[in-house]
Amino acid sequence: MFCAKEAAYKAQYPLTKTLFGFDRLDVTLSAENPAFDAQFTQDTERFKRGEKLPGRIVSVAGHLVSGVAIGQIDRKGA
Numbered sequence: 001m002f003c004a005k006e007a008a009y010k011a012q013y014p015l016t017k018t019l020f021g022f023d024r025l026d027v028t029l030s031a032e033n034p035a036f037d038a039q040f041t042q043d044t045e046r047f048k049r050g051e052k053l054p055g056r057i058v059s060v061a062g063h064l065v066s067g068v069a070i071g072q073i074d075r076k077g078a
Helices: 002-016
Strands: 025-029 035-040 052-060 063-068
Touching: 002 025, 002 035, 002 052, 002 063
Parallel strands: none
Antiparallel strands: 025 035, 035 052, 052 063
């Protein structure tokens, strides 16, 4: 969860320049593929409550790697 929330936080920061705690994001992991959604629990500078940032999380050489790309790929294929 930390890895996914950190990826979402770092992806949104260049757009919002807003510091906030991890309680502002809820993460839901997908059971079928290495994907997750980070959903905002409160409004922020650019994102409204309920908006989701899609991401991926995989294990590589014993390490978890996660990423979120805002505006790079569509939400269905993120």
